[in-house]
Each structure stands twice: as structure tokens, then as C-alpha cells.
Amino acid sequence: MEVLAAEDIDIGTDIIPPLSPLASSLYDSFLSTHCSSCFSLLPQSPPHPLYCSAACSLTNSLIDLPQFPPEISPILPSDIRTALRLLNSTTVVTSSSPHRINGLLTNHHRIMADSSLSVAIQTAASFISTVLRSNRENTELEEAVICSVLTNAVEVQDSAGLALGIALYDSRFSWINHSCSPNSCYRFVTKTTSFHDDLALAKTIPHIIITNTETSSNLESKALSSLQEQGRRVGYGPKVIVRSIKRIKSGEEITVSYMNLLQPTGLRQSDLWSKYRFMCNCGRCVASPPAYVDSILEGVLALEPEKTTVRLFHGTTNKDEAVGKMSDHIQGAIDDFLSDNINRKTCCERIETVLHHGIQITADSQPRHLWLHPCHHVALDAYITLATAYKIRTIDSETDMGKAFDMRRISAAYSFFLACASHHLFSTEPSFAMSAASFWKNAGESLLDLAMKFSTDSSVETPYKCTKCLMLETPDSYRKIEEKSKQILSCVTEISQVVWSFLTRGCPYLEKFSSPLDFSFTTTPRNEREESNKDQMVSVILLLSFHCLLYADLLTDLCYGQKSHLVSRYRM
Secondary structure, three states: OEEEEOOOEOOOOEOOOOEOOOEEEEOHHHOOOEOOOOOOEOOOOOOEOOEOOHHHHHHHHOOOOOOOOOOOHHHOOHHHHHHHHHHHOOOOOEOOOOOEEOOEEOOHHHHHOOHHHHHHHHHHHHHHHHHOOOOOOOOHHHHHHHHHHHHHOEEEEOOOOOEEEEEEOOHHHHOOEEOOOOOEEEEEEOOOOOHHHHHHHHOOOOOEEEEOOOOHHHHHHHHHHHHHHHHHOOOOOOEEEEEEOOOEOOOOEOEEOOOOOOOOHHHHHHHHHHHHOOOOOOHHHHOOOOOHHHHHHOOEEEEOOOOOEEEEOOOOOOHHHHHHHHHHHHHHHHHHHHOOOOOHHHHHHHHHHHHHHOEEEEEOOEEEEEEEOOOOHHHHHHHHHHHHHHHHHHHHOOOOHHHHHHHHHHHHHHHHHHHHHHHHHHOOOHHHHHHHHHHHHHHHHHHHHHHHHHOOOHHHHOOOOOHHHHOOOOOOOOOOHHHHHHHHHHHHHHHHHHHHHHHHOOOHHHHOOOEOOEOOOEOOOOOOOOOOOHHHHHHHHHHHHHHHHHHHHHHHHHHHOOOOHHHHHHOO
């Protein structure tokens, strides 16, 4: 099963029209806050229970859950609710075996062979059969539908990246295979649209070829019929759109990622097997030696003998054990922070101690000092946690304005450093654009918030523009993305030279780096720049915020075809 491009597709092009799901379901925690049909946020006084509008209530009723005691419905897992909806709809097309539902692979034989899953699936299948009053002698169909949901359903996220629930789509999306270096990404639309709107958009979509045992023409005919059927249901459920993030040649396979790409090969393979029961053989996974991004996602730096600089460490003696200790220590602190079982200050100190001091080992009969590479996947998680933890600590320090400001400043520093690290990865692997867009947006918002708190002067509300970068807003926004990125990052480099020492003051780990865009740090103290006065610093931080948001805007538009409302503020 695969989906091929029938023609050349340029970067930043929507590949398929908005597809409505075969079935979907919110996670339990959002059942009372979001529409059970389109997944949009419910108004304060929804016109219909669980729905944002009469249209959603009407269209969703066609495949809604059957009536059974209300105390049971909320406790059903989202995958079981999705399977129930699929079986209760008129869109279920089964084959002569449990291996395909609606043309989608179920992995029934593999999943049921796993004793840790089979018993739970059999129990759920029996429950579904009872609810639907099935007269079948066995529950093989119910099992297959559950397995199809587990194999093919994707997590639906809103524009802020919040995971709302799951949805199952037809072959035009579900037959797109995974790659750890994908050429496409997907986004969700949680607004109800009509069939005519979708059909108008579909006319601008490039042609694709869906290949399997059936002929392409038959499948294309079925795809059109499916689109028409979805139109009659007025866009039930959160729609999915696939968009190219690389140039795709005619005949080339269209691929997306099923999981977090900011992980080394071993962790990616483990996640794919546990969730989807396959091992990835994409170019990135089989590369020997490993691709550069994978070498630094689990990279280690070491102090070179008789030198003051550190370089990537390629030795093996005691390395894995040392890295394991550092990773376990940081991950333990992160887990404690997420479970709220530890003082936030203590959490920050535990993480930063490992990042800053590293660990001492003996390799090749020589003492070596090791640190995690700044782009190590555990370090990236650490920056995310530290940025969040320091931001929360501003609330804990409200009575001490100076301390609260320092917490906000260091939070912004970690957000900015994470954004720069994501650029280092993205510059080598373009499929990291989605993660980079999110990190640069967070950095811009964090810096903007810092500037707002830094001064009570009304002048902080004045838009701060860069004439060089504002000129980048041209219609051909994808053909010159490399040139635009280069210009924005040139400005970021120049601005960060002025503000970086201010942002990182009192943070020993970040003070190691003379620049957030240069990871070849030295062990000798850096030369401190003479800081500007307060008003000038506010201006510089605002200017840096503008560039972070502008870069995020460029990447977000590339991946999702959307613009940030924050950047438009600077263009007023």
C-alpha cells in the first residue's frame, strides 16, 4: 500500500482535499469542553449537549454511539468509542478476512498474537457485540475493527498542538506510509465545511495515485465516491489535510511521520513497533554510518586532552554507561516535574547540574569529561522542561519582583536556545520543520512576554520592525524559503550577540555558549559584552522576538498554510 505523486509537487502544496474521518472520538478529558463532532471548542452555552451547533449534532447523529446507560459511555476508551462509531455507521466495508476494514490493514493477526493486548481486545469486542446486538457467532469483526483503529487512527491536535482525540480516515490518508524523513506533513481542521467547499478546494489539489492489488482507476473511483459521501454528511468530524514540506517528483512516494522525529533511531523503531507493529526501513533508519541528525540526537561531547575546547566524542569505552546515567538523572527529574512530586526549584537544579557538569569517565586510559550534545534528544526535553519550570516559578516569586523577572528571563533564554537547536537540526533534515516552527513560536512569545514585563513604559507597545526581513513577505513564499531563512537568521545572529549574555546571566549551563547558534562551546569563560541601558535592551528583546515569530511564521506557513496573529502585530 502506498500513495504516489502523479505529477511534480512543489514545496508547501496541499496534496489531498480536507478528508472527513470514517469515525473519531474525543479523549475523555475533552468530552465536556469540545464538540464531539468537529472537535472545536464548545461555546459557553452550547445549543446542543456535546455539540457546538445544530449541524454537528445532526451530522454526528448518523454514526453516534448507540443508546446505553450514560454511566458507561464516559469510561469507554477513545479507541473503543471510535470502533463503536465505525461499526454503527453505514461506512463499514469488510473483506472476506479480518485483515482489512474499509480497505485498511488491521494487523489483526499480529496484534491478537500479543498476549498483553489480545485479552483486552476480546473483552472490548464482546462488549461492542452486546451493545450492537450482533447475531454473529463470533466477535472476529469487532476485533478486526478495534485492531483497525489501533493500527490506522491518528491523534487529532488543535492549532496549538493540544491532543484532543483520535480519528480514522480512508485510504487516501491511511495508505500514506511512514518515513523518519518524510516529504509531507498533515494538519487538522476542526470547523464544519460543506461538500461544495471541499469540492472547490479539491480542484486545486495535485493528482495522486493509490496503489495496491486493485487497479488505480478503481481506487480513484472509490475515492471520489467516498468524498461525495463525506459531503452528504456535511463534514462530520475533524478533517485532515496533507501538505508537502519537500519537493516531490512525479512517481515518488508520498510519506508522513507517525511519531516524534526528534528521537534517535533505536527509540523511533521501538515506538513504531509497539504502536504499529512494523520496523522502519527508510533512508534515515538504514543509513550507515548514521545520518548526522541521529549522531547528534544521541551525541556526546568530550574535553580533548591538553585542549580547552570540546568536540564530539566517538569513543565507546564506558560511554554508553555514562550517557545512560546522565539521561536517567535528567529524565527522572523531568518525570518528577510532570507528576508534580518535587519542588520546581529542585527540579531545575537537578537537570542543570547534569547539563552543566556532565560526568567524568576513563576512556582509553585517559580521564575524559563528557557532556550531552546540546541537540541530544534528552537535552532537548530538558530545555522544554526548564523553560516551563522557570516560567511557573515566576508565579511562585510574585512577591519578589526582581526574582520573578530573573525566572522569566531564564525561561526565555531556554526557549530561545531550544529554537536555535531545532534550527541546527532542521538545516540538515527539512522534515524537522514542524518541530522547529513550534519552538521558534514559543521562543518569540516568551521573549515578547519578557519585554512586556521588563518595562512598564508604554513605548513597549510600539511595533518593532526590521526593514530587511519585512521585505521578505512576497507571494513566492516557498520558492525562496532558503533565502528568507538565511536573512532572518542573519539578523537573529546579530541581535543575539547583543542580548545573549543578558538572557543567560546566572545560568551556568547556558553561559557556556558564546552564541545560541554556535554549539562548539569552550571551557574558558566568555568575554562579557557591555550591556545596553534598559530601554535599549527592551528594544533589542522586542526585535529578537519579532524575528523568532517571523521565522516561525515562515515555517508554519510552509507546513500548515497558516499565519500567526502575533507577527501581524508588528506589521501594523
